[in-house]
Amino acid sequence: MTAQTAPRPVVLEARHMTRRFGGLTAVNDVSFDVHEGEIFGLIGPNGAGKTTLFNLMTGLTPPSSGTLTYQGQQVTGLAPHRVATLGLSRTFQNIRLFRELTALENVKIAQHIRTRAGLWSGVLGLARDEEARVERKAWELLDLVGLSDRAGEGAGNFSYGDQRKLEIARALATEPRVLLLDEPAAGMNTAEKGQLTSFIREVRDRFDLTVMVIEHHVPLVMNLCDRVAVLNFGQLIAVGDPASVQRDPKVIEAYLGGE
Amino acid sequence: MLEIERLSVNYGAIQAVRDLSLHVDEGEIVTLIGANGAGKTTTLRAVSRMLRPVAGSLRFGGRDITRIPADEAVKIGIAQSPEGRQVLARQSVQDNLELGAYTRNDGAGVRQDIERMYGRFPRLGERRSQLAGTLSGGEQQMLAIARALMSRPKLLLLDEPSLGLAPIIVREIFDIIRELNEQGTTILLVEQNAKLAMQASHRTYVLEAGQLTFSGPSAELINDERVLHAYLGG
Amino acid sequence: MELSQFVQSVMNGLAIGSVYAIFALGYTLVFSILGIINFAHGAVFTLGAYFTYTLVVGQFENNGLLKGINLFPDGSPFAGNPWMFALATLLAAALAGGVAVLIERLAFKPMRARGADPLLALVSSLGVALVIVNLIQLLVGAEIYNFPSNAYGETPPALSFQIGDKTVIIRTVQIIIFLVSMVMLGLLGYVIGRTKVGKALRAVAENPGTASLLGISVDRFILITFFLSGFLGGLAGTLVGTAFGVAGPYFGVAYGLKGLAVIVLGGLGSIPGAVVGGLVIGLAEAFVPADYSAYKDVVAFALLFIILLVRPQGLLGRAVIQKV
Amino acid sequence: MNDFLSTYGFLMVTMVQAGLLGLSLYFPFQAGQLSLASPGFYALGGYTAAIMLTNPAFAGLRDSLGNGMFVLTWLVAALLAGLLGLLVGVPALRLRGIYLALATIAFVEIMRVVSLNLSITGGAVGIFGVPQPFGFQDRWQYIWLFLPLLLLVLLFTRQMERSRVGRAFRAIREDELAADAMGVNPTHYKVMAFVIGAVLAGVVGAMSAPLLSSWNARQGTFDASIAMLAFVLIGGNRNLWGPVVGGALLTAIPELLRGLADWRLVINGLVLVVASLYLPRGIVGALQKLGRARAPQRPTPLPEVKG
Amino acid sequence: QKVETPIAIGVSVAQTGNVALLGQEQVIGARFAEKFLNARGGINGTPFKLVFQDAGGDENTSINAFQNLINKDKVVGIVGPTLSQQAFAADPIAERAKVPVLGPSNTAKGIPQIGNFIARVSAPIAVVAPNAVKQALKINPNIKKVAVLYAQNDAFSVSETGTFQETAKAQGLTVATVQKFQTTDTDFTTQVTAVLNEKVDLVIISGLAADGGNLVKQLRQLGYKGLIVGGNGLNTSNMFPVCQKLCDGVIIAQAYSPAQGSAANQVFVKAYRDQYKKDPPQFAAQAYAGVQVFVEALKVIDRKKKLSTWELDDLRVELNKQLLLGKYNTPLGALSFDKEGEVNQKEFYVAQIRMKDAKNGSFVYLK
C-alpha cells in the first residue's frame, strides 16, 4: 500500500453508468474516478456486475445510460477497437485468447493499433522495420510473463494459469494507458498469486499504467490495490482504501462473510 | 474405491501425465495440488473418461473402467464439475440442473434436489430461467458444481471449485463438500487454494510436471516445508 | 388485389411452402444436433421415393443395370390400395432412415472421431450424395418414375371453393403434404421440446462433450437423429414424388438449395423454423406477380438476404448471446 | 508431348483455374468468414469479358486496342467485382457462419437469375463466339495466363499472411470479439478479405470467358459454390497451398476416372468421402503435420531499449 | 499418322449429370446405329466402332471429352454434345483441330456458324411450331385467347417460345399471359392459377419432359379443360410417367415421329420396339441419324480411296467435306446440309398424345 501524498490527476471518470438486461439491472448508476497510476480494485459478490462494468468501459456492451470519459474524452459509445486505440485494454474472465494461434502471434496481433502497415505495404514488404519492431516487442512481452520458451506453442494448449499470463501480455501489447484485469489470479495457486501481486506492480511502474482489477482473492486485493470499490447488486456500496473497505460492515455482510 | 495405476495421458506429442498412480478410498476426500500445467485437470478428465489414456488403468469400485465411454462413467456414479465450467450456455439454469440428473429416474427426487440446490445457492434460484450462458462467471461456477451434484454421484470430481467465487461462496462450497462427504460421497478435489483444500481433505497428492512428487495425510503435508513453500505461498 | 386472388396466392404459397418445409424438417434436424449441413439429405429424400416405387411397382425402365427386372410378376402387394401405399411409404421411409444411419456411421462418425472441421462434413456429405445419385442412375437410369395415379385412392385431384364469383383451387396432394408436414412438426416439436429425450438432444446439440459428461450417450442420440432425419426425408421424398413425379436421380438434390435457404431463414436448429421458413419462402414466391414470374427466385433469395440482415439469427432462431 | 498437351492441356488449365477460384474463397476464410460468393463474381467477370469481347458496342475499342482489349477486360472485371463486392460485403458481413454462407449463396443465385433474364447477357443461351487472346491456338496455351496469375496471387497471399493485415485476418477468424477488443476493426478487415476474393474471382472469370469461348448463366451457380468450398476444405483451409492443391486435384479426379465409364462419378463421390475422413485438416494440413512446425526464432537481440 | 481400323466415331453426350435423361437416350440411339449399321456391312464391309466419352452436363467436361476423343481416341468425327451451351464451348475445339462434329440435339441459333466443321442433325424447329398451333386451331376453331409458358433457363425453349408467340399473333389469337419457369421447377401452381384466371382456350408450353409433364398435370388437375400444345422438348415419352393419363390429348410439335413412313425409320422403329417395348424417342433417333450420316459419308469416301490408306487429318477434312454434300435417308426423314452445316430436314410432324393407361401412351401422328 503506497500512501498517497498528493492526489494524482483523474484519468477515468465513470458517471451514472447503468446497464439493464431485460428486467435485471446488472450495473446500476455507478460513478467513480480512477487516478493516474493507481491500482484500483473492484470486488463484490458473484453476479454483482463487475464484469459487466468492464464490458461497458471497453465498448463490448453498450450502456443503457451513463458515460465514461478517459482524460476528458468520451469512451462510451465507441466500438471496442476505438476504445483500445484510446488506450484501454483488458483481459477476460473467460479467457479469450486466439486459441489456435501461437503465443507469439497472440502478442503480435495485439500490436495492431500501434502499427501502420496497410495491405500493400505489407505485401510489398515495405514495412520491414515495423515488423522487426513488432517481433522484438512480442518477445519482450513473452519474456515478461515468462512464456518465451513456449512462444511457438498454440495458446489453447496452455494450462489455465499460463493462459491468464498470456492474456496479460497480449493486453500489454496494445500499449494501453489503462489496463483492466478481470480475475487475473483465478486458477493460480497461492504462491503464484503472491508473485502476481508484484508482477502487476512491476508492470504498472514499467509501463506507467493505471490498473483496474477485478479479483475475488481478498489478500491479493488488499495487498495490491491503492483503492478498492465494492459492487453489490449492480450498485457501488463502498469505495476507499483497502483497510477501510475491509472493515465496512456492508462489505462484510455482502461479500466477505463473517468469520 | 478409485484406483489409478501407472496412468499416462498425452495431448499429441505432449505428455501431460506420466506414470501416475493414486487411489481414493471410499468415504475419503482427497486433494490433488500442483502448479499450473502440472496435469491435475488431465488426471480428472481421464477418470471421468473424457480423455483416453495412452497407458495405465483405472478401476472404480473394483471394476475396470479404463475403456468405458464417458456417459457410462456417469451412470456408474462418477460426476465431474469440470474446469472452465462448461455449462450448457443455451439452456436455462433449470434445464442444466435437470440434465445433471439425466441418469436418474426418480422425477420427484430430482425436483426436490433442484429446490435444495436453489436453497444452497440462492443466486441460482433467482436466475432459474436465465440462459446459463449469460450468467456471471461465478454464477456459472455454482451451476457447474450444483449440476455435478444432481446425479448423486458416488465419486465426485471437483476441478477448482472455488475458481471465481466470492469468499462467502467459497466457504459455502467447502461446507457442502464436508457435508456430502459425511453423507458418504467420495470426493477427489483439485484446488489452487491449497490450504483450504488440504484443511478439508483427508489426504493430499502433489503433482509436478505430470508426475507425483509427494503424498500423504493432508494434516502432515500442510506443514511440510517444501509444500508450504511451493504451493502455500509460505 | 382481389380477395379471391389473395386467397389463391396464399394457398399456392402454402402448397409450395409445405414442400420446402417437409424437405427441410429432416435437414434441419441433423443440423440442429450436429451443426453440420448434410447435403446427402437430398439424396436420401430421393431414395425414399425410389424405395416406395420399388415396393409399389417394382419394374424399371431401359437404362440401368436393373432394366427389365420385375419384382412382382403377379402385381405388387402394395399396389391398388391407399392404405397399402401408405404402408409402403412408411417402410420406404424406414429404409431411408436406415441409409441415413449408415451414412452417419460411414461418413460422419469417423470424421468426428478425428476432430475434423465440421465444415468438412459438408464435403463428405456431398460425396455421399454424389455416390447415391450416380448409383441410382447406374441401377435404374435417369428416367422419370411415378407412382400409380390411384396412390391415394379415388380422391379428387383438386379441391375448389367459391369466393364471390371466383373459384379458388388447390391440389389434394398438396393438402396432404401440408397436413403431413404439420403432423411431423407437431410430433418432432413435442419430442424435442417436451421430453427428456428432447432435452438430451438439445444438450448434445450444444456440446457433445459436456453432454457425455452428464451421462448422455451422445452416440446413440446421434444415431436416433440420423434415423429420424432419414425417415422424414424418405417420407417427404415419396410425398413430393406423388405430387410431381420422381424426376430422376437428381430430383431430391434439386431441393438442396431451397432447403438450405429454408432452414437458415427459419433459424438454424429450430424445428418450427424449418416449417415457418418453408411457408414464408413459398408465400413470397406465390405473391410474385405473374408478369414477373421470371424473377421468382430472385424474390425468394432477396427476401432471405433482407430478413437475415434484419434478423441475423433467422426468423425463429435464437440469437446466440455471448457472455464475455 | 504435343498429344498430351492437346488431350490434357485444357484440364491442366482448369486445374490452375480451380486453384485460383479456391484461393478466392480462401481470403474470406482467412478472416474466418464462410463466404461462398465467388461464383457470383466469377460469373460477373466472365460476362464482363464476354460482353466487351463480342458486343458490337465495343467494336471500336476492340479494333483500336487489339490484344490490349483482353487486358482491359481483366481490369474492368476486377473493378466491377471489387465494387460489387463492397456493395454486397458491407451488409452481408454482419452475418456469421452459415448465415453468411447462405447470404452469399443468395447473392450468387440472384446474379444467376438476373443474368438469365437480361438481353445483354444473352439470356439462357448466353454469349458465344468469344475470341481467343494473343493468337492462342490451343487451350493449353491459357496456362500462360493462369499460371502467372496463380504465382502472383500465391506470392501476394504469402506476403499478406506474414504482414499486419494477415494477422488481423487471423485474429478475427479466431475470435472476432477479442480481436475487436485488441484494436482490430473487424468490419474493415472482413470487407477487405471479401473484396480481395471478389476481385480475384472476377479476374479469373474474365480470363475464363475466352477459355470457354462462351459464357452463360450456368457458370455461376450454387453447385459451383459448393465445389469451390470443397477445393478449400479438401486441400486444407489453413494454408495457401490448400485451395490450390484441392482445386487442382478435385478438378482432375473426375477426368482421370474417365476409364471407369459409368462408375466414374460414383467413385468420385467415394474419393470425396474418403478424403474428408482421412484428411481432417485437408491434404496440405496432413503434409504439414508430417513436416514438423519450426519453433519461432527469437530475433537477434538488439541493444536493450528498456523503458 | 494413318487411320486406324476399325474406324472410330466419337460420341460425346451427357451420360451423367442432370441432363443424363436426354443423354442416355442418345447413347441408346447411337448404340443402335452402331449395331444395326455394322450388321448391314458397316463401311463397305468393314465395321466401324463408336467411342463414348461422357460430356456430363457442363462446359468443362464436354471440352475434356472432346479433347479425349480427338487426341487420344483419334476419332474421325464426333456426335455431340447434348446441350447447346456445351456446344458453344466444345465445338470450337473440334473446329480448331479440324474434326467434323454433328450436333445431335443442339438447337440454339448459331451452332453451325461456330465453324466449317460444325454441323447438326437437330433442326432448330421453329418451322414446326406454327404447324402445331394450326393443328390446335383445326381441332378447335373457336380458340381466341392463349397462354404461353416457357422454361427460361433452357436455350431451346426460349427460342421456341418466340416462334410460338409470333405464330399465335399471326393467327389472330391474343396472348393473354406469358409465364416463365425453370426446368428444375416442379410446382407450377402459381403459373397455372394465373393461366386459369385468364380463361384461355389454348395453352402453349415450351419446356422439357419433367417440367412440361408437371405443367400439363397440374393444369389438368386444377381444372384446365382446353387444348394444350407442347413444344419439341415435350416430344418424349418421359413425360408420360409425370402426367400419366392427364397427358392425353396434348398436341406436340415433333422433329421426329415414329410414324414417319420411310423404310429407314420403320426398320429403326421396329428394332427399337423389339428391344425396348416402346417407340423410339426423338433424342435416340437424332443420335442414330448423326452416326448414320457419318457412316454414309465414310462409305462414299471409302469407295474413292480405301479408308485405311488415309492420313487421319486428311480423312477428317475429307469427311467434313463429303458430309455436307450428301443426302441421307435417316429415321428423321430425308436430310441434307447447307454449306454452313445447318440441317435441311424435309419433314416435321405434329402428333397428339394418346394414353392407353397410366404408363403407356403414344404420339399419334396428325394430319
Ligand SMILES: Nc1ncnc2c1ncn2[C@@H]1O[C@H](COP(=O)(O)OP(=O)(O)OP(=O)(O)O)[C@@H](O)[C@H]1O
Ligand atoms: N447478457 C445477459 N443477459 C442477462 N443477464 C445478464 C447478462 N449478462 C450478465 N447478466 C447478469 O448480470 C449480472 C452481473 O453479471 P457480471 O458478469 O457482471 O457479474 P460479476 O460481478 O462479474 O460476477 P462474477 O464475480 O461471478 O464474475 C449477473 O447476475 C448476470 O447473470
Ligand SMILES: Nc1ncnc2c1ncn2[C@@H]1O[C@H](COP(=O)(O)OP(=O)(O)OP(=O)(O)O)[C@@H](O)[C@H]1O
Ligand atoms: N488440449 C491440450 N492440448 C495440448 N496440450 C494440453 C492440452 N490441455 C492441456 N495441455 C498441456 O498439458 C499439461 C497439463 O495440463 P492440465 O490442464 O492438466 O494442467 P493443470 O494441472 O490442470 O493446470 P492448471 O492448474 O493451470 O489448470 C500442460 O502442460 C498443458 O499445457
Ligand SMILES: [Mg+2]
Ligand atoms: Mg465477472
Ligand SMILES: [Mg+2]
Ligand atoms: Mg486445470
